[in-house]
Amino acid sequence: MQAHWLYLGVAIVAEVIxxxxxxxxxxxxxxxxxxLVVVGYCTAFYFLSLTLRTLPLGVAYALxxxxxxxxxxxxxxxxxxxALDAPTLCGLALIAAGIVLIQLRGGH
Incomplete structure (x- = not known):
């Protein structure tokens, strides 16, 4: 596994927390x-910055x-x-489709 994917994963988890x-x-x-909020966001932005050494800004931020x-x-x-209503679920499905498209393109 390439380090930028690990860094991006840590950034995502920290931001979600x-x-x-x-x-x-x-x-x-x-x-x-x-x-927890301050430490989480500091961690998220630090690891996102490490991700940006390799991944393009738009791709990393979209993911x-x-x-x-x-x-x-x-x-x-x-x-x-x-509650999760139909428009929310549709929006999440569109986000997931966008992430899949980015990955199919090779992430770059």
């Missing part, structure tokens, strides 16, 4: 979740944000019991 913790900060009034959106949506559905 940070974004998912945002709701729990209650406007950054709770210390624990607030620290980072697209996978992140899908995972944060899944977390909200599972943890916060947020």
């Amino acid at each position: 940070a974004t998912s913790a945002l709701k729990a900060t209650e406007g950054f009034s709770r210390l624990g979740p607030s620290v 980072w944000s697209g996978v992140g959106i899908a995972l944060v949506t899944a977390f909200g559905w599972l943890y916060y019991r947020q």
